[in-house]
Amino acid sequence: MLRANNIRASYRETVILDNINLDVHLGEFAGIIGPNGTGKTTLLKVLSGVKKPLSGTVYLDNRDIKTMSRHEIARIMAVVPQSSFVPPLFTVEDVVSIGRYAHTKKRFTTTVSDQEAINKALVLTDTNRFRHRYVSELSGGERQEVLIARALAQQPKLLLLDEPIANLDIKHQLKILELIRKLVDSQALTALMVIHDLNLAARFCSKLILLHNGVVHAAGKADEVLTIDNLAEAYGVAAFVDYNAHADSLQVTAVECLSQNQTIGDQKNGPGLSMEENS
């Protein structure tokens, strides 16, 4: 679905991403994790074709994204950016219908299929009940749902999300992640999101990609990626990794920061040295 080959990208002189390879297959819900400043957002910009890499190629549906028009890309991939400004005086429905741009040639009206896609996106995201309200009047969680609805109105095969649950309360965090997983499970949608919360990432994503210092430090299932060593190397923390039966997934508990030169091996009596099964 989405493949990146040897991506190298920089901001001015500073190389942010170096030799990134990744693969997101149809029907996967992949999560990009990693400490602040490791280039997660930059990677998402490269993958969505907004930022040109120094070298390397991004393939969307087996086509080099460089050779595709924005119009073609938008019909396959939708993006929910990290901070999306919504201008005032736009209703929820206005915002969602913007997502139909690539699907209709009609400049002043909407077609029946546009209207169907808009309604479906509104219902799926539970935003139908306030479709006529101004987005500027909504709470942060509701606004995020509207932005996801706008992306879904594009009827994408692939959905990219940049920290979709940042700054949301736990209910809205779950609501949004459950929605995406439901869509991935039922609609043959593929999703890739940047996420900071390791526990929710472990629970909802079918695949994790750990970014550190501009390279893919580890990738795979949660238990392959969220190891004590990986967490120490990438985040510089000592952490417990347990199995949580309630969530039916791994849970990470970071206990303390490791000092600069310290490695896990030095912490003879510290926590996080073994993976404990908690049942």
Add this chain to the structure above:
Amino acid sequence: MNPFAANKLSVLLILSISLVIAAIFSVMTGPVFIHPLTIIRLWLEKISFGMLHFDIQEMHRVIIMNIRTPRIVVAILVGMGLSASGAAMQGLFRNPMAEPYVLGMSSGAAAGASVAIVLGIGGIFGVYAVPVLAFITAIATIFVVYSIAHTEGKVPTETLLLSGIAVGFFLQAAVSFLKLIAPMDALRDVVFWLMGSFAGVTWDDAVIVVIPILAGLLTLFLLARELNAFQFGEETAMHIGIEVELMKRILLTATALITAISVSTAGIIGFTGLVVPHVARMLVGADQRIQLPVAAICGGIFLVLADTLARSIAQPAEIPIGIITAVVGAPYFVYLLRRRKHAIGWW
């Protein structure tokens, strides 16, 4: 929501009727009063291509068709052009302070006009020396501003705004210097030109102005969907499938054409392109598909009425229209701002 809902279309209809009434009122007004029915009859006669004929005094015919109508046609076109451009610029730059002059084109035109008036350059263009030089320098300015902001195949809107402001200030300094060295009568002409006026406008001006402005307006109107998307930020616009840089170039070209032709014909009429879009937004909302036409019609009404005042309150002298648009428009705009109890964001 449907941008063309019945209530919004009725606003557009009422405004269109008001525009016709404003135009008739403007032709009525002047040293010689003319009955509105006479005006309507003569207009009908002209657009019927000789199928209709009414008995109208020759003097009235000359006053209506040769003196007042061309002036009103140009005022409407310029008012429509500046207001719609202002709405487009505010959408494109996501900035309520944006207006057609924000990229320095007015300063560019002012420099060209001042050079023509003070130094007498451009004599080969005869009576058109001032508008031709103003047009050339306005277009040159937008090219310079655009090239300054252009980096790595992109033109970031913030850089574009700032480079417009910088170039504008530079050209303002040139205009100030020309004013300083100008003889008294040339200085008066420059000051008058800088504030804008439709005095002495003829059918020739109307013919020059009509095609660029209508073409520009049509372009903006056809790109209303893209302008809506731009308000969500350029990245979002890209993600939903817009070729952002190409659209920006087309939109800038359309507004630049409108602005350059307006300014070179009528001088720098301030306030219209800034405030009329806000009035339109208060009336029908931010969807550019309806906001643009409403802004255009409001702008036409505004300049026709302002021009009527400009030429009649100090008869037989004329006041620059820029003074009227600011003196009348600013308090009205303040009233609208204060009346809105629920301010929604910054616009």
